[in-house]
Amino acid sequence: MKYLILVGDGMGDYPLDELGGKTPLEAAKTPAMDELCAQGELFLTKTVPEGFPPGSDVANLSLIGYDPDRYYTGRAPLEAASMGISLAPDETAFRCNLVTLDRSLPEQITMVDFTAGHISSEEAAELIEVLEARCGGGIFRFYPGVSYRHLLILRGFLPGFKTVPPHDYIDQNISSYHQAYFQESTWAAMLTEAEAILAEHPVNRRRLDAGLLPANGIWPWGEGTTPTMPSLFERFGIIGSMISAVDLLKGIGTFAGLDIINVPGATGFIDTNYEGKAQAALDALKSQDFVFVHLEAPDESGHQGSIDNKIQAIEDFDQKIVDGITKELLSKNVDFRAVITMDHFTPISLRTHTSDLVPTILYDSRRYKTGTGLPFSERATSENDTEILANGHRLINKLLEQAEV
Ligand SMILES: [Zn+2]
Structure with missing residues (x-):
């Protein structure tokens, strides 16, 4: 028996x-999912437990079988794992x-852009390298990632201030959260130095000359211990594999003990390498029992x-x-x-995540044609008094x- 999520x-x-x-799912032509739904079970799954924000980190932990209440320590440690960075027990990743x-x-x-104009990985690596050389060393370590996404490791435990995800504050005044970092002297010294370096860096001067947004700040958030x-x-x-373009999912897969398969051309966007x-x-699946395939687009x-x-x-x-996948099997x-x-849902009208229960198909190839008879949609579930997991x-x-x- 093979198992797929x-x-x-x-x-x-x-x-x-x-x-x-x-809904977009109803408007899209989805004959494969409709058929599997019609022949399978359809129910609603609560992927975001009460008290958690509806992040991909929490929701995907649930989907892969780990109770966020018990195992979720923050987003950054999951991303650190995907970058091959292991944290000591007394270290915190941001x-x-x-x-x-x-x-x-x-x-x-004002938080103008949480991506610094989708800065290239090459430009970002130059900046992070300088930050590591001049602000790292002591209790802070910087690791370059992809585009605007990097890691900061703190030796020691959580600081006494609250961080917020910068993508929740687009075009908003974020100064009270910015000031919070400066309440602790080691953070204040590090950030003052980091912002001074970024303000003068040739990468940013070149970006400004080219009409691009400069990376004139760092924003640590999503912290947690391993x-x-x-x-x-x-x-x-x-045994199984994780197939995703996204570091977060690769990190979750690493902790779940899965092989991480890096597919060439997997981008996380609509131009990804689906085939x-x-x-x-x-x-x-030729040699393993289980695959988790994640599509970010x-x-x-x-x-x-x-x-x-x-x-x-x-589609x-x-x-x-x-x-x-299923036709071939x-x-x-x-x-x-x-x-x-x-x-989770990411409704077009809200442009952010919500905690709605997610419609879920469970198909079993041995019980072919005994299922719901319904197409796959958010509505099929609500109209049919569906089971809730x-x-x-x-x-x-x-x-x-x-x-x-
Ligand atoms: Zn997500």
């Missing part, structure tokens, strides 16, 4: 006037964005507020990933059970048809 990140949405009252701040108004600092998680092998005796991901999943389209991109991303997910008479779902992290037990070993 196929996730369209942020795929869920609300009905839109522009689509005649349909996601460290390069950002563009506007200080031109008195008493105000989680201790038993692997899926220890829990269920299964490559499907093929990687099929290759992994519907979420990015939701954040952009682009209906067309979201529909395209969902590509359906055709190239869901159909691409069916044609080879390989028995499998598959979950097809999303981690209140502990989303138990989805894995349902998929594997087993309790913990």
Whole structure:
């Protein structure tokens, strides 16, 4: 038996006037998911437990079978794992964005762009290298990542201030959170130096000359110490792979003890290598029991507020990933059970994540044509008094048809 979890990140949405009252998932042509849904089970999964923000970190932890209440320590330690950085027990990881701040108004600092104009990885690496050389060493260490996404490791435990995700404050006055970092003297010294370096750096002068946003600030957030998680092998005796373009998912996969497969051309956007991901999943299943395939593109389209991109991303997910994988397994008479779902909604109208229960298909190739008869949509569930899986992290037990070993 093979087990699959196929996730369209942020795929869920609300009905839109522009689509005649349909959601993007309903408007998209999704014959593969509709067929698997009609022949399978359909239920709602609570991926974001009470008291947690609806982040991809929390929601995907649930989907892969780990209770966020028990295992979630923060986003940054998960990303650190994906970058091959292991934290000592007394170290705290922070996601460290390069950002563009506007200080031109008195008493105000505006978060102009949490991506520093989608700065290139090459430019960013130059900046992070200088920050490490001049502000690192002592209790801080900087590690370069992709584009604006970097890591800051603190030797010691959580500081006594609250951090916030910069993408929640686009075009807003963020000065009170900025000042909070300066309450502690070691942080104040490090940040003062870092901002002075960034203000003068040739990379930023070149960006300004080219009409691009400068990376004139760093924004540490998402902090946490390293989680201790038993692997899926220890829990269920299964081995498997994580297929995703996104560091966060690779980090979760690392902690779950999965092989991390890097697919060439997997970008996290609508131009990603869908066929490559499907093929990687099929290759992994030749020798393994389980794959988790994650597609970021519907979420990015939701954040952009682009209906067309979201529909395209969902149709590509359906055709190239869901159909691409399941058709091949069916044609080879390989028995499998598959979950097809999303981690959370990223509604076009809100351009951010919500905590709605997510519609979830569970298909079993051995019980072909005994299922719901419904198409896959957010609405099919609400109209049909559907079962609710209140502990989303138990989805894995349902998929594997087993309790913990
Ligand atoms: Zn997500």
